[in-house]
Amino acid sequence: MYSLQDFKLDFEKCHGYLSIIVCSIGVIFNIFNIIVLTRKSMATPTNRILTGLAVSDILTMLSYVPFAWHFYCQYTSTSVDKSKERFTDTSYSWINFLMFHAHFTVTTHTTSIWLGVLLAVFRYQYIKKASTKGKMVNANLKATFAVALTYVFATILAIPNYLSIKIAKTNSTNETFYGLENGESLGKATLVNFWIHALFIKLIPCGLMLFFGTLLLVSIRKTQLKGTQMQKEGSNRSLALRNRIRDHSRTTKMLVLVIILFLMTELPQGVLTLICGINSKYFKSVYEPLGDLFDLLALINNSINFLLYCLMSKAFREAFVCIIFPRQTHSPQLQLHRYMSVDGNTCTNGNGAMCIVRTYIPLNRV
Numbered sequence: 001m002y003s004l005q006d007f008k009l010d011f012e013k014c015h016g017y018l019s020i021i022v023c024s025i026g027v028i029f030n031i032f033n034i035i036v037l038t039r040k041s042m043a044t045p046t047n048r049i050l051t052g053l054a055v056s057d058i059l060t061m062l063s064y065v066p067f068a069w070h071f072y073c074q075y076t077s078t079s080v081d082k083s084k085e086r087f088t089d090t091s092y093s094w095i096n097f098l099m100f101h102a103h104f105t106v107t108t109h110t111t112s113i114w115l116g117v118l119l120a121v122f123r124y125q126y127i128k129k130a131s132t133k134g135k136m137v138n139a140n141l142k143a144t145f146a147v148a149l150t151y152v153f154a155t156i157l158a159i160p161n162y163l164s165i166k167i168a169k170t171n172s173t174n175e176t177f178y179g180l181e182n183g184e185s186l187g188k189a190t191l192v193n194f195w196i197h198a199l200f201i202k203l204i205p206c207g208l209m210l211f212f213g214t215l216l217l218v219s220i221r222k223t224q225l226k227g228t229q230m231q232k233e234g235s236n237r238s239l240a241l242r243n244r245i246r247d248h249s250r251t252t253k254m255l256v257l258v259i260i261l262f263l264m265t266e267l268p269q270g271v272l273t274l275i276c277g278i279n280s281k282y283f284k285s286v287y288e289p290l291g292d293l294f295d296l297l298a299l300i301n302n303s304i305n306f307l308l309y310c311l312m313s314k315a316f317r318e319a320f321v322c323i324i325f326p327r328q329t330h331s332p333q334l335q336l337h338r339y340m341s342v343d344g345n346t347c348t349n350g351n352g353a354m355c356i357v358r359t360y361i362p363l364n365r366v
Contacts, residue, residue: 008289012086015292016072019299023061023068026303030054030061033306036319045126045136045143046255049119050305052147056111057302059104064299067101070094088170088179095167095178102180106161106201109298111154113205116262118146120212123255127219130248157200160193198277202270206263213259216252223249254312258305265301269294 033054037047075086089095122143129136136142168181182190272290276283309316 004286004289008292011292012072015296016068016075018296019068020065020073022296022299022303023065026061026299027058029303029306030058032320033309034058035323036309036316039319039323042315042319043140045122045139046119046251048140048143049115049122049147050309052150053112053115053119054305056108056115056151057305060108060112060302061299063101063104063108064295066097071098088177090175090177092167092178095180099165099167099180102165103158103162106197107154107158110157110201111151112302113201113262113266114150114154115147116259117205117208117212118150119255120209120216120259122146123252124212124215124219127216127248127252157196160196164190164193194273194277198270198273202266202273206267206270209259209262210267213256213263216256216259220249220252220256223252250312250314254308257308257312261301261304261308265294265297 031054034051036042037051037054071086087098089098126136126139165180165182168179170177170179272282272287276287310320
């Protein structure tokens with residue numbers, strides 16, 4: 001019978017190559033995200049948070065590439081128990097890198113997860129203020145400060161992880177092998193690290209994203225009903241307002257999809273981590289064989305936001321086109337128009353002039 005251990009051994013053979021491909025594409029996509037989202041014309045609280053998310057995702061993937069290449073693609077051990085030998089090495093430098101990678105990626109990935117929570121909270125606050133005709137004061141500054149605070153918070157959460165891993169040395173025949181030790185010999189730090197990982201890195205942020213994501217879905221429904229009512233009125237004023245409502249609704253849907261992808265990736269792992277904490281036998285039999293699959297899913301989630309923004313954000317698409325084709329501004333086939341950032345600010349080409357982009361689509365449609 002095909003077991004999870006068999007799946008683990010089979011998946012390890014391709015995991016390194018798949019991870020490098022995903023990370024390479026993901027780094028390029030996230031660089032595009034940063035270039036577009038950091039333009040002055042795109043300066044909004046939501047875009048500040050998305051920029052912070054892109055940075056943390058890039059850092060995670062940059063560390064994962066050499067890790068995957070050395071410990072998976074170049075792995076040539078002939079040992080039958082490959083799972084025991086994979087993360088040992090005769091090179092002390094590579095094991096030092098392995099420990100750095102373990103600490104660094106936990107920190108950056110934790111940052112990404114909590115930025116997902118921050119994204120949901122800020123979007124909900126924006127919609128709540130907009131529904132009461134209020135305005136968030138110094139919203140961009142607050143978003144930037146919140147992103148910086150999230151990075152600090154994630155680093156603090158990872159401190160038990162820093163304390164729960166150390167390098168161990170073993171002698172085998174004529175060679176000395178180095179590896180990482182993470183277990184009961186390291187005392188309470190390992191236990192604290194486990195529960196922080198299960199609760200504060202997985203389950204609690206997933207619960208918060210689920211809660212605020214639900215509130216955003218409710219707001220989308222209310223917005224759609226409001227737009228339908230405006231359509232019935234049929235005045236020119238209501239037409240402009242309907243277009244704005246449609247833009248905000250589309251942006252909210254995009255952010256809800258980002259949250260859903262986070263939940264699909266992190267929630268199953270969080271639940272499984274909690275089960276392993278209750279009954280440790282599932283760690284070796286279930287969690288560990290699925291570890292590489294969880295890693296790959298997280299890397300894919302880190303990589304696809306660019307495609308998501310292009311598909312669902314008209315402002316992002318047109319800003320990206322302005323960057324790629326900055327000089328194509330005089331063709332008679334081009335249509336001059338303003339476009340809106342995800343929070344409703346007029347966007348220009350960065351030089352103070354309105355962007356001219358190739359489009360054959362009415363302004364109120366995508």
